[in-house]
Amino acid sequence: MQFSPIRTAIIAIVALLGVLFAIPSFLPENVRESWPGFLPRQTVVLGLDLQGGSHLLLQVNQEGIVTERLQSLRRDVRNVLANQNGIGNITTTDAATNTLTIELTDPSQKEAARSAIQSLQNTIGNSLLAVGGVNELSFGETPDGKLTITLTPEGVEQRMSALVAQSIEVIRKRVDELGTTEPQIQRQGTNRVLVQVPGFGDSQRLKDIISRTARLTFHMVYPGMSAAQAEAQGLPAGTIVLPSQDGGKELIYEDVALGGESLTDAQPGFDQQTGRSVVSFKFDTRGAVTFSDITSKNVGKRFAIVLDNQVLTAPVIQQPITGGSGQISGSFTPQTANDLAVLLRAGALPASLDVVEERTVDASLGADSIRSGLTAGIVAGILVVTFMVVAYGLWGVFANVSLVLNIILIFGALSMLGATLTLPGIAGIVLTIGMAVDANVLIYERMREEQRAGKSPIQAINAGFERAWGTIIDSHLTQLIAAIVLYFMGSGPVQGFAVTLALGILTSLFTSYTVTSYQVKLWYGLRRPKTLRIQHFRFIPDGTKIPFMKISRYVIAFSIVASLASIGSAYFKGFNLGIDFVGGTAIEVQHVGGPADVGKVRELLDGLNLGEVQVQGFGTPEDVLVRVQAQEGGQDADQAAVSKIRTALASDNYELRRTEAVSGTVSGELAWKGTIAVLIALGAILIYIWVRFEWQFALAAVTTTTHDVIMTIGLFSITGLEFNLTSIAAVLTLVGLSLNETVVVSDRIRENLRKHRKMPLPDLIDLSINQTIVRTSLTQFTVLLALIPLVLFGGEVIRSFTIAMTFGSIVGMYSSIIINGPILINFGLKARSETDEAEKPRKADRASV
Template sequence: MQFSPLRTAIIAFVALLGVLFAVPSFLPQNVREAWPSFLPQQTIVLGLDLQGGSHLLLQVNEDGIVTERLQSLRRDVRNLLANQNGIGNLITTDAENATITIELTDPTQKEAARTAIQTLQTTVSNSMFAVGGVNELSFGETPDGKLTITLTPEGITERMSALVAQSIEVIRKRVDELGTTEPSIQRQGTSRVLVQVPGFGDSERLKDIISRTARLTFHMVYPGMSAAQAEAQGLPAGTMILPSQDGGKELIYEDIALGGESLVDAQPSFDSQRNMPVVSFRFDTRGAVTFGQITSANVGQRFAIVLDNQVITAPQIQQPITGGTGQISGSFTTQTANDLAVLLRAGALPASLDVIEERTVDASLGADSIQHGLTAGIVASVLVVSFMVIAYGLFGVFANISLVLNIVLIFGALSMLGATLTLPGIAGIVLTIGMAVDANVLIYERIREEQKAGKTPLQAINAGFDRAWGTIIDSHLTQLIAAVVLYFLGSGPVQGFAVTLGLGILTSLFTSYTVTLYFVGMWYRWRRPKTLKIQHFRFIPDGTKIPFMKISRYVIAFSIIMSVLSIGSAVFRGFNLGIDFVGGTAIVIQHEDGPADVGKVRELLDGLNLGEVQVQGFGTPEDVLVRVQAQEGGQDADQVAVAKVREALATENYTVRSTEAVSGTVSGELAWKGAIAVIISLVAILIYIWFRFEWQFALAAVTTTTHDVIMTIGLFSITGLEFNLTSIAAVLTLVGLSLNETVVVSDRIRENLRKHRKMPLPDLIDLSINQTIVRTTITQFTVFLALIPLVLFGGEVIRSFTIAMTFGCLVGMYSSIIVNGPILINFGLKSKADEPKDARPKSADGASV
């Protein structure tokens, strides 16, 4: 109980550091600006679900890359063979097999042609530091003697990866042009880009600006023949037909006369003569010279300005344009002209990007989520703090001081790391409030046992902290494993939950042991009590001798029946899957003139021909959730569906508060990742417990936890609660909480195996459960005190998550107390009393010991 000055200084330093990093997040902007520069300035970053904004997950379109590369390769081959070597040829393209086929008019020139096209070989690398790279092309020949060039799969993959890196820079320039603050643009895997823009609620405009390729090219229009004539008679060599903005078509040369990469500026302007918005552009020196040469040589001809394979305008060249400037006119509004100027200034995307996941939250809904989270947190804190004082008196006050410091350290760590706080993240903090007292309860109950065994108060305190520490480490690490798996396999808000849960576990290890020990030590040195009165209230009296093992067969039978019912319901009834797992669009709307009429909303949407549309209440009487199935036309069709819903509901004063669109590709990946996360978590915990305990304890713990997972998943199926990505978070958190209780009981069984060598195993397990049941009931009650406010006040967004957590904790307590013991016996765990006499070690006189 002697604390060195260094230990005291460390506790004070950590507490001060936590306060300094946490405080800026709770100060107004003007106060933070006046904050001394040498103090921490970083604040907690609020997730989009709390502050509103747009989230887009984009994927490089592989088909588009292949098609465009084949077109470019086709032009290169024609130029190389026909123009440079005079070898006549006919080229056909097979985009499905990423191949072009070359048929020579003079077969005797095949070897010369083969030698020539092999000079087109290039190596592709997705890193500027890579050496070499992979070959992009493979050369071959068809059975009938035609030459082929095929894009290699490795080359396509490397090109996609390289294009993602280029796309990120272009997207960042475009988003910066919009004047938004703190956008997050990150690479995901080899072919995806994640864009999060807080405070930008117009997701349609953001999506249009980010995902448009904005590839600007200039082509000469083919003279003397219209597009309709070319379609009827056949395309002239080296030409192509593109749609025009006015609804017609244009026949233009394939060769690019001038590329948009020569642009140095583009600005929205207004053409006073035609009374319409236009976009003015300016070329660099080389582009201006080329533009001047083209316009000088083609006076009287038409010159097409093409944007993303659509002819914006194709005016006739009246006179040479040598100043290096020009105008793009079309059916622009002021905003679309401004957006096009933004796109041209930022540069073209090197590849087309498809939006495969979209989430938009209105700022008002984010404010409501913050309010719900704060209310749940405050109520949970008051309940837990009050209960600890009622249950443990002064020792409860010590635990509460550690709890408050624990919360401060969580916020300080979030701020220091620049982590994002989401609504599930707030739920993680609230859950930590309930779990953080678990270690203190474990310590206090151990001190009571040691004092009851005849030790002095000082000995009891020392032994209580020392002997409880191993159990605390085991129980916390099993929860931490689940949090780590959840972070690496989850996404978005679920990762926010994993971060706060993981931080809470780490900080509670420090506060519940070191800080609580410090205050208990200070109190003891000051008061020097003869006895310790630690607990003032308990649910179950001391000395209980409940014969759990005598009813074990009935318990196991009940658990098997309930597990079979849960599995049967999951197989035959299925789940109410959220769009995270089935794809589609979820739209939260709010009626501005009082309570919403769900029936009226359903009636308005029935005639839109959108397939399956579900309409249900969403928390408050004014809010309604509309779920639209994934449309057959892909993401573009989904956006058309959202627009139809908006238009239909706008007439009845409904406003959209949030939209969430997930493609089938992402939903399948999320479902697979969720299943993998649960399996990995169970395997990792099995390995850990196997390392810390005997193998029977590890298998029993995993079996018990699997039972809890099955029961909780059955709850989703039987009740129809929405099963979404946060439900996976609930299941994984349940894994940690359930194992927490199981590890405590298992640790006591292992201790009693050494202490009571001659006691039969069923009696020993009964003894261990009765010794720990006081701690289990108090700990679970504090977790419930934290979870119930989340269920009541946490809001509809995390309702299914919090209900599943509450149910899972009940099941976890039941299984840890009653189910785990019989499983241990069935797996062959034995005490010394259960071993055959001839298997026991012999003493010197030959008697069994």
């Protein structure tokens, strides 16, 4: 109870900093701008689910890169052998093995050819090491004497890594051209790029701008033969056939006469004669000279402008163009002309990118999510604060002051770190409200025990804080382990939940112990009471002696049956898997002007030939959720399906509010990562408890927690609740909550093992549970007070998450109280008297020796 000035100053400084960093998030922008420069202005960054916007996960198309590189290498081989050295050859490509096979027309020149093609070796540097590199090509020979060139796996990987880095810069330029604010563009793994653009709700346009390669090239059109004739008679050497924008085909020379890298500017405009939208472009000096030379030598011939292997236009060169500028015409609208100009100004992507995950949230839905989250948080806060005052009176006020400061510190830390707050993140803060009072309940209940044991008020207060501290640390660290695993194994909103949960755990350690003890010290110094009247209300009276061990066999039998039922349901019935795990598209629509008609929506979509389509009510009577299976044909087919649904429903006044599209590749990865996350969390907690307690406690805790996970997963299967990425977050959080309860009981068992050495172990476990059940019931009730408002007001998006959390927390309390003890006995935990008796022969043997 002695507080030094330094400790007091630390509390004051931390509280002041928390308030200063948290306040800007709740003030209008004009007020923040008028603040003095030395005050923080940074606010909490709202996630896309709260402010609306688009989220795209792009993956470099490795097949396209390899195919293009083989084509380029084929041209290089032909040039090196035929043009430079006069060695005739026939080159064939094997895409399966990434190999070129070279058949020489004159086999006697094999060694000269071998030497010539080895000059094409390319060393790709490793950007991480910045020294050396890997060879891109390997050279060999077939059994029948043909030369081979193969792209090495290391070379392909290094090329992809370099292309991702280049792609990020091009994407950033393109997004900046759109005028959006605070876009997030970052690398994910070796071959993916994550793009999040807040406030930009047109995901189709964003996808078109970001994922298009926008490689502009200029080619001469092959004269005297149409594309159809060439395909019928055989392509002339050095030519290719490409589709044109008007639906036809063009036969052009394969060699690029001029590349788009020479462009310096591109602007949308209108043709002065026809009034149609066009894109005007301008070359740099080198490009202008080349363009002038090409048009001067080919007057009267056709010149094709090609964008991403499609001929935009192929006009006849009427006269030499010497000004270094020109225009691209076609079937453009003003917006598509502007978007093409944006693409050309930003430059071409070095590789094609596939959209493997797409999430779009309408701004109005984001506002609804904020409103739902705030409502749930306010209701939960009022319930918890009121209950603490009812249960503990003035001591409840102390806990509430610490709780309010805890929430302020969470928002202050989120602002200071620039962390993103998502809807599951709000759920994490609300859950923290319930969990934050747990430490205070532990401390207060310990004080009551110490006072009943005959200690003076000051001794009871000191003992309450000191003896509860170890249990508080253990229970909070087990939850922190789950939060850390969630952060590193999760993505997007799940990471947002993990951040707020972890921050809440850390700030709770500070406020519930240090801040509460400071308030108690001030109060005690002023009042000096003879006795401490801490608790005013309780669910279970003092001195309860419930014989848990006597009924444990029946309870364990029930748990075994329930667990087998959960496993059986999961195996035979399966789960209602969300888009995260099965791939496909989920679309939330809202009916304008009244309740939605699910049957009518189903009728409108039946004739679209989209495969399996599920339609169900979602949240309010106006909302409907449409789930469509992944379409054959990849991302373009998925987007076409969304467009069909939008058009079909627009006729009946339905508006799109949210779109999620996940490819099969990503859904498989998410399912695997979720399973690994649960296993890693259990393993890490097992190690921690093993170190802090004994091995029996660790195995019992993990067994108990596994039981809770099985029961909760069974809930998803039996009830048909959607099992998605946030469900994994719910399961991992339950791991922490369940272990929180288990650790409290285990800590009391360990303490009583030292205190009551001759008490039979079943009686000792009963005593420990009865001593902690008051705290457990109060803590569980406060957690439920926080979770139930989330279920009722948190919104449909996190409904399955909050229901699973509520069910799992109840199951966690049940298993920690009734199941954990018998498991400890079955794992061989012994009372201290039994341990001492076992040690006597060994001590006697050592003494005789």
